[in-house]
Structures are given as structure tokens and as C-alpha cells.
Amino acid sequence: xxxxxxxxxxxxxxxxxxxxxxxxxxxxxxxxxxxxxxxxxxxxxxxxxxxxxxxxxxxxxxxxxxxxxxxxxxxxxxxxxxxxxxxxxxxxxxxxxxxxxxxxxxxxxxxxxxxxxxxxxxxxxxxxxxxxxxxxxxxxxxxxxxxxxxxxxxxxxxxxxxxxxxxxxxxxxxxxxxxxxxxxxxxxxxxxxxxxxxxxxxxxxxxxxxxxxxxxxxxxxxxxxxxxxxxxxxxxxxxxxxxxxxxxxxxxxxxxxxxxxxxxxxxxxxxxxxxxxxxxxxxxxxxxxxxxxxxxxxxxxxxxxxxxxxxxxxxxxxxxxxxxxxxx
Amino acid sequence: xxxxxxxxxxxxxxxxxxxxxxxxxxxxxxxxxxxxxxxxxxxxxxxxxxxxxxxxxxxxxxxxxxxxxxxxxxxxxxxxxxxxxxxxxxxxxxxxxxxxxxxxxxxxxxxxxxxxxxxxxxxxxxxxxxxxxxxxxxxxxxxxxxxxxxxxxxxxxxxxxxxxxxxxxxxxxxxxxxxxxxxxxxxxxxxxxxxxxxxxxxxxxxxxxxxxxxxxxxxxxxxxxxxxxxxxxxxxxxxxxxxxxxxxxxxxxxxxxxxxxxxxxxxxxxxxxxxxxxxxxxxxxxxxxxxxxxxxxxxxxxxxxxxxxxxxxxxxxxxxxxxxxxxxxxxxxxxxxxxxxxxxxxxxxxxxxxxxxxx
Numbered sequence: 001x002x003x004x005x006x007x008x009x010x011x012x013x014x015x016x017x018x019x020x021x022x023x024x025x026x027x028x029x030x031x032x033x034x035x036x037x038x039x040x041x042x043x044x045x046x047x048x049x050x051x052x053x054x055x056x057x058x059x060x061x062x063x064x065x066x067x068x069x070x071x072x073x074x075x076x077x078x079x080x081x082x083x084x085x086x087x088x089x090x091x092x093x094x095x096x097x098x099x100x101x102x103x104x105x106x107x108x109x110x111x112x113x114x115x116x117x118x119x120x121x122x123x124x125x126x127x128x129x130x131x132x133x134x135x136x137x138x139x140x141x142x143x144x145x146x147x148x149x150x151x152x153x154x155x156x157x158x159x160x161x162x163x164x165x166x167x168x169x170x171x172x173x174x175x176x177x178x179x180x181x182x183x184x185x186x187x188x189x190x191x192x193x194x195x196x197x198x199x200x201x202x203x204x205x206x207x208x209x210x211x212x213x214x215x216x217x218x219x220x221x222x223x224x225x226x227x228x229x230x231x232x233x234x235x236x237x238x239x240x241x242x243x244x245x246x247x248x249x250x251x252x253x254x255x256x257x258x259x260x261x262x263x264x265x266x267x268x269x270x271x272x273x274x275x276x277x278x279x280x281x282x283x284x285x286x287x288x289x290x291x292x293x294x295x296x297x298x299x300x301x302x303x304x305x306x307x308x309x310x311x312x313x314x315x316x317x318x319x320x321x322x323x324x325x326x327x328x
Numbered sequence: 329x330x331x332x333x334x335x336x337x338x339x340x341x342x343x344x345x346x347x348x349x350x351x352x353x354x355x356x357x358x359x360x361x362x363x364x365x366x367x368x369x370x371x372x373x374x375x376x377x378x379x380x381x382x383x384x385x386x387x388x389x390x391x392x393x394x395x396x397x398x399x400x401x402x403x404x405x406x407x408x409x410x411x412x413x414x415x416x417x418x419x420x421x422x423x424x425x426x427x428x429x430x431x432x433x434x435x436x437x438x439x440x441x442x443x444x445x446x447x448x449x450x451x452x453x454x455x456x457x458x459x460x461x462x463x464x465x466x467x468x469x470x471x472x473x474x475x476x477x478x479x480x481x482x483x484x485x486x487x488x489x490x491x492x493x494x495x496x497x498x499x500x501x502x503x504x505x506x507x508x509x510x511x512x513x514x515x516x517x518x519x520x521x522x523x524x525x526x527x528x529x530x531x532x533x534x535x536x537x538x539x540x541x542x543x544x545x546x547x548x549x550x551x552x553x554x555x556x557x558x559x560x561x562x563x564x565x566x567x568x569x570x571x572x573x574x575x576x577x578x579x580x581x582x583x584x585x586x587x588x589x590x591x592x593x594x595x596x597x598x599x600x601x602x603x604x605x606x607x608x609x610x611x612x613x614x615x616x617x618x619x620x621x622x623x624x625x626x627x628x629x630x631x632x633x634x635x636x637x638x639x640x641x642x643x644x645x646x647x648x649x650x651x652x653x654x655x656x657x658x659x660x661x662x663x664x665x666x667x668x669x670x671x672x673x674x675x676x677x678x679x680x681x682x683x684x685x686x687x
Contacts, residue, residue, distance in 0.1 A: 083631060084667035085377060089451055089460035090433065091389045093377070096458075096667065098631055140458045142631040184456035213453040213460060237450045265451045265460075 004327040005279070005293055005318050006057040008258060010210050010232060011069070011130050011178065012298030013050075013062035014307050019043040023067075040064040041118060048122040050308060054315050058174060059127045061119030063298070068094040069132045069178060070140040076111050077159060079103035083142065092301070097141040103155050110166035117170055126174055129167035133179035133209065134160050134199065135192040140181060150191055157198035168205045176208040177228065180297075183214025189222050197227045208232055208258065212297045216242060221249040232258035234296035237265065240278045247285045257286050260296030261317070262310040267302075269309045275317035288327075293318050365686040366643075366652045367423035368678040369622065371577060371599070372435070372495035372543065373662030374413045374428030379669035383408035385430060406431050407483070414488040416672060420679035424491050424539060427484035429662070434461035435497050435543065436505075438480060443524055444471035445510065452505065455545055455580050457629070457665060464506045470520040472527040478535050485536030492537050495662070498544035498576065499525065499561050500553050505546070522564045529565075532572060539573040539596065545661075548581030548605070555589045566594045575599060579624060579661040584608045591617040602642075603627045603660040613645035621650050624660035626677055631670045636681040643685065657681060 015023070022039035025031040047062030066072040074080035074097030081100050085093035105111075112129060120127045134156035138149055146152035164175050177199055182192045200207045210232035216223070223231065235242040237260070251257065259282050261275045282291055293314060299307040322328070376385035388405035391397045397405075413428035432438060433448070440446050445468030451460040477494070484492045497505075499521060503514075511517040529540050542562075547553060566574050576590055579601035587608070590598050599622030600608045612621055623646065625639050639657070647655055657678060663671040 084379060084669055085386070086667050087376065087386075087664055088458055091386055093386060139456075144630070144632045181458065184453065213451065215453075263450060 003057065004288055005291060005322060007315060007318055008056060008058040008128070008292055008294045009051065009060045009311065010260070010264075010294055010296070010298045011060050011063055011128075011176065012066070012300035013047045013060070013064070014300050014302055014304045015064060016043050016046060016304060019064060037065075040115075044115070044119050045122055048119060050311070051125070052123060054308075054311050056311070056315065057125065058292075059119070059123055059125045060130065061115055061127055063115075063130060063300070065115050069298075070137050071095050071097055073111070073132055073137060073159075074141065076106070076108040077103055078106035079145070080141070097137075099138075099141050099143045099145045099152060101145055103152070103159060105159055105162060109162065110170070112163055113166050113170045116167060116172060120171070127172070128174040128176045128208065129164070129170075129172035129205070131160055131163055131167075131175065131177045131199075133177045133182070133192070134195045135188070136179050136181040138181075139184060149188070153191055153195045154198070157195035161199045161201065164199055164203055164205075164207075168203055173205050174208060175203060175205045176210060176232070178210045179226075180210065180212050180214065182209075182211050182223070182226075183216060183219045186218040186222075189219050193222075193225055193227065200227050206230065210258075210297070212260070213237070216245055220245060224249070224252045224255065228255075230256040230258055230292070232260075232292075232294065234260035235278060235282075236261050236263045236270065236275075236296050240281055243278075243281050243285060251286050251290065253290075256290045256292060257282070258292040258294050259286075261293055262295045262314055264295050264297045264299055264310070265301060267306060269306065270313050272313055272317045272320065275313055276321055279317060279321055364653045366647060366682060367656045368420075368682050369422055369424040369493070369656055369658045370417070370426060370428075370675065370678075371579070371624070371628070371658055371660075371662050372426050372429055372541070373432070373664035374426075374430065375664055375666065375668040375671050376409060376428075376430055377668055378409075378412065379667075379672055382412065385409050407487075410484060411487055414484070414490065416675055417488065417490040420675050421682070422490050422675070422678065423656070424493050425488065426493055426495055427480065427488070429495070429664075431480055435495070436461060436464050436502070438477040439497060439502070439528065440464050441476040442472065442474050442528065444473055445469060446506075449507065455549060459665065461505070464502070466506055466508045466510050466517070468510050470517075470524045472524040474527070474531045477528060478531050481532055481535040481537045491539075493539035493541055493573075493575075494532065494537050495541040495543050495577065496525075496528070498542035498546070499565065500558065501544050501546040503546075504550070504552075518561060522561060525565055526567060529567070529570060529572060529574065533570055537572065539575055541575045541577050541599070543577045543579070545578070545580045547586060548578045548583050548601075558586075559589055559593060562590075562593050562595075568594050573597075575620075575622070577622070580604050582607070584611045587611060587615070587617065591619055595619060597622050597656060599656070599658065600624060601660040603629075609642060609646060613649050616649055617654075620654045620656060621646070622656040622658055624658055626657070626659045626674050628659035628661045628663050628671075628674065629665045631666065633670075633673060634677060636677065636684045639677075639681045640684050643681075647685065652686070 026036040043064040079101040080097040086096045207228040208230040209228045212234040392402045417425035448462035449465040573596035575597040577599040582605045583600035597620040601624040
């Protein structure tokens, strides 16, 4: 009997203080790249250990080597330069990439493979390969080179596809291509879908796309056509209002839903009961065998303690529902 | 989110019959730099971090959270950063400026602070930007308490050599992004929102602020609000007897369809985003409006630099039709979407373009 309500996490984890210190020291030239990598590996081990302890099903590696989900790729690929920081909210800033030339992988083919392999060696659980989608990389960069957004997105789709293929060749069974920007321009949904088709073409791994902080009303039911096996959507942030929206359109039989059940931008730790209530609402509209449970988004904006507590609440809620409903 | 008006609210009914001549209140205001030539302004926010060395809100907050700065030192850092914004405005001879919204967490911040029964809640994406704001949650009947916005405005005015304006969330942008857990009745909510916003403006009189700019990206991104709703709401909001200009700013969408309706309201200026909607340039080159026009011809969401010559060519037909004295230019929206070096360059571009055109 297959296990139900599989649990996972979206991607990033908070960087432990030791790693933050190491990153600062590296920027100042006080430690070597090798020493920084060792700190990243220690932090990754911490992330894996936490997921083991909490008994999650599908793991992430925590993205300890990444500062920002778009900038990380732009820093390594060709055609980008780096801007001074731009605020995204609160006191959070990122170095928004500037596209200044034709984008290419350069010598960074398989950029994400090494960190995936290292994390996978630490656990028997499957670890997701984590990529950022072409539409979001385009949308969260300044385009100072390409004549239009479409041509940039299409070039980026090829690069992300090559990265996905490299992850699959390395053994990744789950490949997540995050597209949080996809809901920002409903008139470009078709472009994002076309680009994702390029990314996922020919992949045998289960493909996932995480989307958050968007106006889903403007892109449903068209979003169901995104060529991935699983949509990973935030819901807790808006008190599960997403479910009312999803209820309007029959959930596609060919897709899974990973539902965000804890708010990653709030210090407040949710109660088990409220998380269970959200899952129960989801089960009214999503078939049990198509539903997975995770946080709303990457946990990197929380403290380590908050991230752990939120995941613990999530796992307790799932386990109680499994028990109550006689699920494995 | 809110539904449309079902029936005119009491405040709207009261104001509907009023005949308000365009600009009647704003004509009282005399711009200190009114030269009869094309003018320049910025839209709202400005980066809180420096392009080089200098005070930084970002690092000050980090140090404050680590206990390395006192509340007074953090407050002073904000003031220093505001000074930098205002010095740039003066240096580039802007005709009007904001304080860069340096103390603001987001566009809603001072409004939420000044109202009872509203608090800032979870982050939501601000339209199509990779920028997130805390959405206002209404938990009871709106009550105006005031204090914060007026204090921040007084600080800006006291430090600035350039006339200060303040950009606030427009009625419909506020309505679209808020979460109402109390009213359940859109008409009642709109009526109270108009009332508290009127109080907000009234309490800015005497602070030295010369203009309130209502930011309405919502209007140009969704068509859920009718022309009638918008007209009635702003007629009710704007008190033409107050000695403070009130303008409206449309950005991140097509402003041209709204020009006819909005130009008949007692705004002192309509600002349009000509980067998102280049068609508005054609419209304004043809149709003369009865009120001043602001043109967001400098892209505040892309680092690509325009040139004064290019902008001058773009603007000539509009200047001929609207008149230099009734035309303002500005970035397409707030400058916080740019890194600080480019934000500064784009403000300097305003000066260069103005000099080229007014020469």
C-alpha cells in the first residue's frame, strides 16, 4: 500500500550562523573557497539530519550554496552581470542579475549536480534536484540585452533543460523547477508553459513546479497546462483561500498538488489543528493519492528554530490525519 | 478582495451633486519653482541603501537587530538616508520630491499605522514585481488616529529645499490589496475608507507638504472598478477647499483608457506610466487635457539608461499639445525597484532632460 500524504519541503533552509559567518569571511578573503564549501557541506548535513529526524518523505538539500534562487544561476552562467542590491521586502535584498549578453551555461554545465549528489549521499530518502524556471529567471533579472522577454525566456529554457538533464543523468528522481513569477503576467502564461515544455522535454524524473505569492485567480485553470507532474502551491499565507479557488476547477487527474500548509514569512508557529484543518479542506477537493504536504515556500527567511518548529507542526498534523483516517 | 459597489454609499451620495471645478483648490498652491517650463518629479520610493559608502538603512537594521545600535542611532540613520534623497532632489533641481519613503516598510505602512482596526499581515506580491508588501487586514470599523504620516512629512519638509509631496495608496489599490474581515459590505467599507483618507489629507495641511499623490496601479491592471465608482469615490475624497494639491498616479498598466474620466476630477495632475503604456504618448500628443500631465518616460524597473535626446524627441509632440508649463516628467514608478546607482542616474537624467528641453 502506497504511503499517503507524502511530505516534503520547498527548497531553501535557513543558513546556520556558522555558515553565515563563513560566507562573510569568504567575501572578505579570510577563508578559502574550499573552507567555505566545507561549511556549506556541514550545513547541508544539518538540513538532511533535521528532515530525517522529523521523518519527511522527499528531501531537499537546503540550498546552502545559494544566496538567491535567481542570482545563483546568473552568477555562474554567461551573459549576466550583477547589480547592486535591490530590496524585495522588509530588510531583504538581492543582487538582481542584469542580462547583458546572450545567456549560456559557459563552463557551468551541471551546476546543481554536485550539491545534489552530496546531499543524496547523506540519506536514503530521495532528494529533489532544485532549479529555477526560465520565466522567473527572466522576470527577476533586468533585461538589458534581448529585444523582448520571449527571446530571453526561450534561451533560458534551453539552459534550464540542460541542467535538468544533468540532474536526471546523475540519478535525480524528482526535479523541481520553481516558477514563482508565473502568475505575475497572465498574458504571458502561455509563454511560461511553452518554456516549461522545453525544460521538461524527455525527462523521466518526476517534475515539480513551485509557485507562490501570486494571483492564482488570473492564471487558473490555464496553470493546469504547465507541463510538470506536480504543482507546489502556497496556501497557508492566505488562510487556505487558494482551496476555494481550486475548487472551482476540477483538479487534473494527471497532476499532483503539493500544498503549502505553514506560512514561511510569519514568525508565528501554526497550531497543529489549523494545519490539519487546511489539509482536511484540501482533501475535499484533491484526491488523497494526488496530495502532498509541505510549507508555503522555502524556509530560509525563518530562524533555524522557527523552521524546525513549523516543520514539526506540519509533520504532527500529517501523522495525526494518517492515524485518524487509517492511512499508511 | 472586494466586490463592486452595489449602491452609492452615503458619502458618495452626498458628494455626487457637488460641482467641483477642476483644480479649484490646487490653484491656490504656488509652486516655489514654478518657472512656466516643463517640470520634474519622482514618484515615491527610493533605495534605502547607498550606491557607495554612506548611511544604509539595511545595515543599520541588521546592526540594530544584533543589539549593536540603539533605537536613537537607528532613527538617526533613517534621517541621514532621507537627507541623501533630499540632497539628490535638490542637486538635480527637481521641482517636487518625496522623502523617498525611507521610513516606510511599504506603501501601506503609514496609513496602517495611523488607523485603528487595521494591521499589516502576510506578504503579498506587489502586482508583477518581485517585491512584496504586507497586506492590510481590516478587523473592525476604520478609525483615524493620525500621527505617523504627518510626523514623517514634517521631518521631510524641514530637511528639504525642494517642495515635498507624499505618495499614498489610492482608494482602489488599497481596496484591492486589503483583506476585509469586518465590514463584509463593500459600500460601507468604501465610505469609511474615503472618510479616513480625507482625514489623512486634512491632517497633512500645515505640515508643509504641497501635494498628495494617490497611487492607483490597481486601476490600470484590472477593470473591476467602473468609471462611475472611481469618479464618485474621488469626488467624495478630494476636498477642494484644502490648500494641498491632490494628484493621481497610474502605473504598471494602460492609463490611456482612464484619462478622460480622471481629467474631469479635481486632481492637479494625472501621472501616467509611458513605459508600460507607450500608447499614452500618442493620446497625449493628440488630446489636450484640462489638467497637468505627468509622464513616466524613464523606466524605473530596468537598468537600461535612456538618453536626454531620446526623451526630448519622445516628449516634443506632448509638450506642443499640453504645453510645457502643464507637463511634468518623472520615472515610471518609485525608484526602489532599481539598484541605488541606477536610481541616482535616473534622477540625474531627469535634470539633464529638463535642461535640454527647457533650454
